[in-house]
Amino acid sequence: MNQYTVAFAGNPNTGKSTLFNLLTGLRQHTGNWAGKTVITAEGEFTHNKHTYRAVDLPGTYSLYSNSADEEAARDYIIFEEPDVTLVVLDATSLERNLNLALQVLEITGRAVICVNLIDEARRLGIDINLKAISKRLGVPVAAISARGKIGIEALLDQIERVATGAFTAQPLRISYSDEIEQGIAELIPMVEQIVGSRYPARWIALRLLDGDDSLLHSLKTHMGRKNIIGTKEVVGHGVTACH
Amino acid sequence: MESPHVIKGTDAMDSLLSAAKKLADKGGIRDEIVSGIYGVSADICRDAVTYKDQKKLASTYKLDSIVTSKIWGFPIMLAGLGLVFWITIAGANYPSGWLASFFGWIEGYLTSGFEAVNAPAWLHGVLVLGLYRGTSWVISVMLPPMMIFFPVFALLENFGYLPRVAFNMDRLFKKSGGHGKQALTMSMGFGCNAAAILSTRIIESPRERMLAILTNNFVPCNGRWPTLILLSSLFMVGGAAAGALRTLSTALVLMGIVLIGIIVTLTVSWVMSKTALRGVPTHYTLELPPYRRPQIWKTILISSKEKSLNVLTRAIVVAAPAGILTWILGNVMVGGDSVLNHMAAFFDPFANLLGLDGFIIMAFILGLPANEIVLPILLMGYMSSGAMVDIDGLGGIKDIFLSHGWTWLTALNMMLFSLLHYPCGTTLINIYKETRSMKWAVLSAVIPLGIAIAVTFAVAQAARLFGWV
Numbered sequence: 001m002n003q004y005t006v007a008f009a010g011n012p013n014t015g016k017s018t019l020f021n022l023l024t025g026l027r028q029h030t031g032n033w034a035g036k037t038v039i040t041a042e043g044e045f046t047h048n049k050h051t052y053r054a055v056d057l058p059g060t061y062s063l064y065s066n067s068a069d070e071e072a073a074r075d076y077i078i079f080e081e082p083d084v085t086l087v088v089l090d091a092t093s094l095e096r097n098l099n100l101a102l103q104v105l106e107i108t109g110r111a112v113i114c115v116n117l118i119d120e121a122r123r124l125g126i127d128i129n130l131k132a133i134s135k136r137l138g139v140p141v142a143a144i145s146a147r148g149k150i151g152i153e154a155l156l157d158q159i160e161r162v163a164t165g166a167f168t169a170q171p172l173r174i175s176y177s178d179e180i181e182q183g184i185a186e187l188i189p190m191v192e193q194i195v196g197s198r199y200p201a202r203w204i205a206l207r208l209l210d211g212d213d214s215l216l217h218s219l220k221t222h223m224g225r226k227n228i229i230g231t232k233e234v235v236g237h238g239v240t241a242c243h
Numbered sequence: 244m245e246s247p248h249v250i251k252g253t254d255a256m257d258s259l260l261s262a263a264k265k266l267a268d269k270g271g272i273r274d275e276i277v278s279g280i281y282g283v284s285a286d287i288c289r290d291a292v293t294y295k296d297q298k299k300l301a302s303t304y305k306l307d308s309i310v311t312s313k314i315w316g317f318p319i320m321l322a323g324l325g326l327v328f329w330i331t332i333a334g335a336n337y338p339s340g341w342l343a344s345f346f347g348w349i350e351g352y353l354t355s356g357f358e359a360v361n362a363p364a365w366l367h368g369v370l371v372l373g374l375y376r377g378t379s380w381v382i383s384v385m386l387p388p389m390m391i392f393f394p395v396f397a398l399l400e401n402f403g404y405l406p407r408v409a410f411n412m413d414r415l416f417k418k419s420g421g422h423g424k425q426a427l428t429m430s431m432g433f434g435c436n437a438a439a440i441l442s443t444r445i446i447e448s449p450r451e452r453m454l455a456i457l458t459n460n461f462v463p464c465n466g467r468w469p470t471l472i473l474l475s476s477l478f479m480v481g482g483a484a485a486g487a488l489r490t491l492s493t494a495l496v497l498m499g500i501v502l503i504g505i506i507v508t509l510t511v512s513w514v515m516s517k518t519a520l521r522g523v524p525t526h527y528t529l530e531l532p533p534y535r536r537p538q539i540w541k542t543i544l545i546s547s548k549e550k551s552l553n554v555l556t557r558a559i560v561v562a563a564p565a566g567i568l569t570w571i572l573g574n575v576m577v578g579g580d581s582v583l584n585h586m587a588a589f590f591d592p593f594a595n596l597l598g599l600d601g602f603i604i605m606a607f608i609l610g611l612p613a614n615e616i617v618l619p620i621l622l623m624g625y626m627s628s629g630a631m632v633d634i635d636g637l638g639g640i641k642d643i644f645l646s647h648g649w650t651w652l653t654a655l656n657m658m659l660f661s662l663l664h665y666p667c668g669t670t671l672i673n674i675y676k677e678t679r680s681m682k683w684a685v686l687s688a689v690i691p692l693g694i695a696i697a698v699t700f701a702v703a704q705a706a707r708l709f710g711w712v
Contacts, residue, residue: 177279194255
């Protein structure tokens with residue numbers, strides 16, 4: 001009877017909130033446009049005697065901290081460490097939607113990919129081979145229609161497998177250009193030393209290479225929170241403290 | 244930069260970032276990262292996705308080429324807006340009247356109840372004439388239009404029309420230095436400016452987001468719609484017009500008000516982006532989602548339930564205390580006249596320059612917590628100042644205004660002032676929270692207030708100069 005946390009990530013306007021409402025019984029207003037959800041909503045649902053706390057993250061195209069809502073989604077996945085990150089994709093534009101899924105998998109393997117609007121895709125004559133996608137991504141993939149209430153049970157089963165640890169993920173690792181990989185390799189030891197092993201070092205290294213100041217800022221505040229007792233000792237040591 | 248003694252590890256992080264910056268020296272990293280990810284996505288889809296029918300995919304584009312076309316885009320938008328207003332006004336008229344009479348009927352019983360137990364007059368005043376009336380006016384004037392406007396709006400939204408509006412408006416916003424998504428946050432402002440301030444998070448660039456925050460106030464929100472609808476239907480439409488024609492002209496007047504709001508939005512964006520918020524508009528991608536048939540009943544039920552709950556809570560939380568306060572101000576006597584009258588008299592000379600009167604200014608000041616209560620406060624102010632009119636339904640409201648010397652100019656300028664003046668307290672708090680800057684929070688109240696004063700002053704002086712009033 002553990003309670004697990006499931007974060008709902010996804011591009012804007014993929015029916016993420018519709019699924020969230022369906023599962024949690026909350027009646028948030030949904031809308032057909034990008035950016036409807038900017039504040040995270042929370043609800044609860046149960047499946048096979050497990051309770052889940054569901055968190056609806058703002059819809060984003062990436063986790064690159066281009067805007068306040070992207071930062072919010074990113075910070076939640078990294079720092080709150082949900083048991084499962086559910087990435088909701090729009091079956092009718094899968095290729096663009098997969099980009100976010102790949103970025104999530106760079107942060108955490110505890111993810112389930114949910115291909116929503118599958119009925120719409122079928123209507124448009126789009127055929128999707130879920131097994132092939134699941135094999136490549138290394139995490140469970142389920143096709144649903146949140147509006148049509150299709151495939152919800154199967155999706156919940158997959159969420160359960162990841163939440164309980166019954167499924168061992170082997171998330172796809174993207175290999176970048178040699179230059180980037182070299183940079184990552186050089187940074188990882190430093191990242192691990194400073195940030196610790198709690199957070200995904202490879203991903204942080206990649207973001208740092210990209211000059212992501214806002215991530216650094218979030219890391220500072222979150223680590224600061226955990227080090228509050230230690231803070232007093234270093235007050236005044238200033239610049240020379242860590243060399 | 245952070246002060247040196249904040250957190251352990253801060254300096255280590257900075258050195259980490261500088262190490263990363265050295266490695267990323269050559270630039271172009273973002274492009275390589277993105278193309279790495281896109282490459283993998285494309286690769287996966289090549290294997291896993293097959294398209295059986297290319298023609299079906301193209302159906303959305305046909306509709307889009309019409310609703311976002313240079314010729315038809317704006318006419319369709321305006322017609323849509325007009326239609327929404329028309330439905331709202333036509334549909335809300337009678338229920339508002341019914342509610343007002345219903346509450347009036349109950350008030351009669353309440354009053355006899357108070358008399359029956361020999362309750363002191365002040366208690367009856369505070370509870371019935373203050374609290375009960377304030378609350379019931381807010382409900383009867385606000386609930387029906389809001390329960391029609393927002394579901395209709397939500398249907399358009401769920402259909403997928405809003406992003407197309409943003410697409411059309413983008414050209415205008417770009418010219419004024421703003422961001423096309425400002426059209427989306429503006430649309431949210433129709434519902435509630437305070438919520439729309441949060442929705443500006445979808446705008447990436449801080450400069451353009453600030454423009455969207457500063458100008459959001461210029462779309463009339465939930466709390467101001469009823470004032471605008473009521474005043475335009477009472478004063479702006481000639482007495483001869485009746486029935487459908489009357490509804491239609493009221494809708495047109497409202498549309499004019501909204502267009503004025505949009506023009507001010509664009510002008511303020513333009514001026515700010517040439518001065519305090521200088522910069523070049525950033526590029527962005529706006530997604531035009533596929534049209535989807537809205538789940539009609541579900542949408543209507545959810546959004547009207549949400550709106551009515553919202554209106555009722557606001558009525559109880561804000562209007563009730565304001566009703567009591569106004570009654571007290573109107574009945575505590577200092578030197579032979581009520582405090583409210585003293586205050587109104589104080590503002591009168593200034594208000595007169597703007598084509599308003601002291602009571603109206605008072606109502607806007609006391610109405611800072613929520614725009615919903617401006618009109619009820621005004622009515623209570625008028626009624627406590629002598630002329631006790633028994634308002635039975637909405638027609639009585641016009642008599643109250645007329646007995647206080649209202650003309651069409653007073654109504655027009657009150658509408659303009661309501662449209663342009665500072666945002667409500669909740670919105671201001673949200674602006675402060677989102678921008679973390681007292682300066683911008685204050686400016687976002689002062690700039691609109693300045694504009695409201697300037698515009699109403701100009702209109703009043705012009706109307707008097709030309710002898711229209």
